[in-house]
Amino acid sequence: MRPWPDGGTSRVPYWVYTDPDVYRREQERIFQGPTWNYVALAAEVPEPGDFTRTTVGEVPVVVTRDRRGELNAVVNRCAHRGLQFCVAPSGHTTTFTCPYHQWSYDLTGRLLGVPFKKGVNGHGGMPADFVNADHGLARLRVAERHGVVFASFDADPPLFEEYLGATNLGWFDRVFDGRTLRVLGYQRQRVPANWKLMFENIKDPYHASLLHVFLVTFGLFRADSPSATQMDPTGQHSVLVASRGEQRANAATAEMASFRADLRLAGPELLDVVREFPGAATVVMQTIWPNLIVQQQSNTLAVRQLVTAGPGAFELHWTFFGYADDDDAMVERRLRQANLMGPAGLVSIDDSEVMRLAQRGFAATDDAAAVVEMGGRDTDDTEHMVTEAAIRAFYTHYRRVMEL
């Protein structure tokens, strides 16, 4: 591994986004390490027998609800020849059967049957010492918090609530308050950029007031609004919080070329926002190490799951949701406001485009480094948006885990 440049985490060398060795170490130490990876919403597997496919890092995983109603996460890889045995994206079943040699498993991953185990007409068969119990599917540890399901490859991961820390747990529980969730649907995209750029984007309030005309003009997230950036003690999780501002020019908007005082919506129902959470915050964007972004912008709620695809690409899987007790007007509101987000988002398009351009910009000159000094060089919580402290905090944790 190359040495980290001088300047601590106020410099981020571009090789962390390009180097295959760094990427391999990330898979081992982060995604398959002592972390809690988002894998599903409990509402996607409400009944015993339900399953849904997901991915941890690059590892295909199936989340199931077994006969006893417990959640399980198993690697989608047959214990015999390694096939990704589950091909349906989601569904309901009592057993999984690999199509190749029809080894079958229950919903906890236990091996149930091996065809011709005792041979045919006295020929062949498995050795006498073959024991089914030794050949189940690889299992992950599972944690559920208020309808959100996480999994860990680690044998002894920390308690999820301790992992998240008190501050970030409080923000998490604001959206996931114990009400049953209702999945509204999915949006998925593949972006030719390193996965960390997506995390940094949500930890970077500095860009939001400049890049996003739509956010700035309608005051949805803007540097002159009351706001805060809060980390957990390790720096691995963070949250950006803000309240909506007005569409009125002031001293701060004068520096924002993207502020358009005269822009009017012909379809104002897009931003027919109602207050639904306690407190003044109207936007709360949370990043939970290592693969989850929780989005609450006005009334559009989503979990965005990061799936890595080599150093130079990631997938972002957006699950938009509401609550089971939403009335029709609230469902419609959420569906309309979803226009802001996703691969065609009136706001989010800007982000996927700049991440693609970032990867292109530094790929061939990755000994250079990014300058991350807005708001100083520290990693403290702030009460404003003019900072990159959450990115520095992220890399403080990242360097510790990666030994870089």
Place this chain on the structure above:
Amino acid sequence: MTPSRQDLRDLYDDYAAHLDDGDLDAWVDMFTDDAQYLVVARENWDRGLPLATIRCDGRGMLVDRAHTIRSTQFYAPRVVRHFVSGVRLLGADSGVACTANFLVTEALELEPARIHLTGQYRDTVVATPAGLRFARKVAIYDGALVQTSLVHPV
């Protein structure tokens, strides 16, 4: 009066041409004032999930979508081209139900064009004094993953 197959073919050819030319005002004008326009991932459609990737309820939201593409969003320059085939007239009730296949190519900057999206339109076409218009247009795209971003309507 049920439109002829030729009328429908012309309608889809005009639709594709407006998008390829970047004439988003003309694109908006191909819808009725209270039209619904959806671009939906097939997984949502097949499972009865209501989320769309683009959702415009009425002309106002179509106008806003056109305006943001032209003037508020940041994206790298690109050329898109829409190929519509297999236009089928399924029946006339309140409007004419049609389906058609679409294929959209995208050429970014100096890169070669590649297939961006494929899928099926499920539309309702109505006759107006100004000609045939879409009262509802649902573009259901096949693969779940969108490559980077979906800037232009489908």
